[in-house]
Amino acid sequence: MNGTVSFILIGCLLQGALGRDWAIWMPQSIEALSGSCVLIPCTFEIPSEYDQDLAANAKGRFMKGHAFGDRILLESSTARLVIKRSSIQGYLIGNLLEKNCTSILNNFTLRDSNKYLFRVESPNLLKFSFKEGVQINVTDSPPKPKLTPERVEVMEGASVSLSCSAAAPCPKLPPNLTWTPRLSDSVDQLQENEDRTKSVSSVLTFTASHLHHGQKITCRALYTLQQGDTQKTSEASLTLRVLYSPENTSVSVSPSGSVFAGSSVTLTCNSNANPPVQNYTWYKMKGRDIEVVGTGDKSVLLVSATDGGHYFCEARNPRGAQRSETVFLFFEGSKCSLAQHIICGTLVFLYILTVCVGVYKYKSLCKQIQAQPGEKGKDTYDRLQISTITSSDYDVIRKDMDASRGTDEGTCDYENIKRNKQKGAARNVQ
Incomplete structure (x- = not known):
C-alpha cells in the first residue's frame, strides 16, 4: 500500500553447483486496515533434498513476532486458522506443493501490528522457519489514494x-x-x-x-x-x-448611467485567461473606421466629455486574443460644479428673500393706512365713489378747498404785516 514495495529475497538467489537453498519472497511491509483482512503474497524455495518431504500432509504456519511467537496454522484454503493466544483467523490460498504460501488473515486490529514469519512443516524431516518475514502495520484510517x-x-x-x-x-x-x-x-x-x-x-x-x-x-x-x-x-x-486564450471579454463603465458634460468616465476591460492577459488594446469607432485609442498592460481607459462614441477593447495573451462587445458613451447637458451649485443656490435664496421682504412691507403699509385717524373732508372723501365722480362734484370740492386755503393764507398775511409794522416803528424810534 505504500506504492511500489520491494520484495525481500531471503536466501541465496544464485543457484549453481551447490543446488537450491532456503529462500522466501514476501513484500517487505504491508499496511492493513483495522477491522479488515490482509493478503500476504508469499512464495518460498527449499533445498532439493527436501522436495520429497513436501507432500500433501505438509502445513504452513505464520508466527507473530519471532520464531517462537504466536503460531498461526494454515491448513488449507477451506479450513480456518488454528492460532494460539490470538484472535486472528484466516486461511492459506496458495498451494504448498507448488511452494506458494500466499495467505489471507482476517479481522486485524491495531494491536496486531507486528512482523510475521513463515514456517513450513511436514511429518517428515521438513521443518523450517524462514528468518525474514513481512512487517504488517495496522492503521485505523485507510491510506490516501x-x-x-x-x-x-x-x-x-x-x-x-x-x-x-x-x-x-x-x-x-x-x-x-x-x-x-x-x-x-x-x-x-x-x-x-x-x-x-x-x-x-x-x-x-x-x-x-x-x-x-x-x-x-x-x-x-x-x-x-x-x-x-x-x-x-x-x-x-x-x-x-x-x-486558454481570453474568454468572456467585456467592458464595464464607471460611473454607470447618465454622464454629464464636463465629467470623466472610466472604462475597464474584463477578461478571463490563463496565462493572464498581458496586453489590452482600446478601439474607438469613427463611422466605418476603427481607431486605436489606447494600448498597454492596463485594462483602464479614461474618457472625457469630448470623447463620446462607441468603444471596445481587445485582450491578448500567448494563447490568443478576444474582443469585447461595443459600448456607447453619450454625455448629456452641462452639469454645475460644486462652486456653481453654491452660487446658484445663493442667488435663488436672495431672490426668495427679496420677494418675502417686499410682500411684508406691502402688507405693513396697508395696515398703517387703514389705522390713520380721520381728517378734514375725510367723511366727504369716504363717501366718494371714484367711479361716480363728475366734473360738477370736482368743482364743488375745489371751491371748498380754495376757501379754506384763502382763510388760512389771509390770516398768515395779516400776521406778517403786523410784524413788519412793528419792526419799522422800532427802527424809527432809534
Whole structure:
C-alpha cells in the first residue's frame, strides 16, 4: 500500500553447483486496515533434498513476532486458522506443493501490528522457519489514494487522463473509487502490483476546457470493513491548470448611467485567461473606421466629455486574443460644479428673500393706512365713489378747498404785516 514495495529475497538467489537453498519472497511491509483482512503474497524455495518431504500432509504456519511467537496454522484454503493466544483467523490460498504460501488473515486490529514469519512443516524431516518475514502495520484510517499525474497543466481542447489507485489489502472487500466532479464515466478495476499485493484503479478521461481551470478534482476511496456495515473513506485531490486564450471579454463603465458634460468616465476591460492577459488594446469607432485609442498592460481607459462614441477593447495573451462587445458613451447637458451649485443656490435664496421682504412691507403699509385717524373732508372723501365722480362734484370740492386755503393764507398775511409794522416803528424810534 505504500506504492511500489520491494520484495525481500531471503536466501541465496544464485543457484549453481551447490543446488537450491532456503529462500522466501514476501513484500517487505504491508499496511492493513483495522477491522479488515490482509493478503500476504508469499512464495518460498527449499533445498532439493527436501522436495520429497513436501507432500500433501505438509502445513504452513505464520508466527507473530519471532520464531517462537504466536503460531498461526494454515491448513488449507477451506479450513480456518488454528492460532494460539490470538484472535486472528484466516486461511492459506496458495498451494504448498507448488511452494506458494500466499495467505489471507482476517479481522486485524491495531494491536496486531507486528512482523510475521513463515514456517513450513511436514511429518517428515521438513521443518523450517524462514528468518525474514513481512512487517504488517495496522492503521485505523485507510491510506490516501494515489493520483497520477500529481500535477496537470494542459492546453484547452486537449484530452486529459487521470488515474486513481487505492490499495486493496483485503481483496475480497476492495475499495470503491468515485470522482468529484464526475466529468465522465469511469470503471474500477482490481489489479495486481509488482509485489503481488492488490489495488483498485480508476481512470477518468475528459477534454480540457477553460471552465476546468482551477477546478479541484477529487478521488475518494470507500472501504467496507468485515464487521457490520461500517465504512471508512480516504481521498486525494489535485487542481487542474488549463491554458486558454481570453474568454468572456467585456467592458464595464464607471460611473454607470447618465454622464454629464464636463465629467470623466472610466472604462475597464474584463477578461478571463490563463496565462493572464498581458496586453489590452482600446478601439474607438469613427463611422466605418476603427481607431486605436489606447494600448498597454492596463485594462483602464479614461474618457472625457469630448470623447463620446462607441468603444471596445481587445485582450491578448500567448494563447490568443478576444474582443469585447461595443459600448456607447453619450454625455448629456452641462452639469454645475460644486462652486456653481453654491452660487446658484445663493442667488435663488436672495431672490426668495427679496420677494418675502417686499410682500411684508406691502402688507405693513396697508395696515398703517387703514389705522390713520380721520381728517378734514375725510367723511366727504369716504363717501366718494371714484367711479361716480363728475366734473360738477370736482368743482364743488375745489371751491371748498380754495376757501379754506384763502382763510388760512389771509390770516398768515395779516400776521406778517403786523410784524413788519412793528419792526419799522422800532427802527424809527432809534
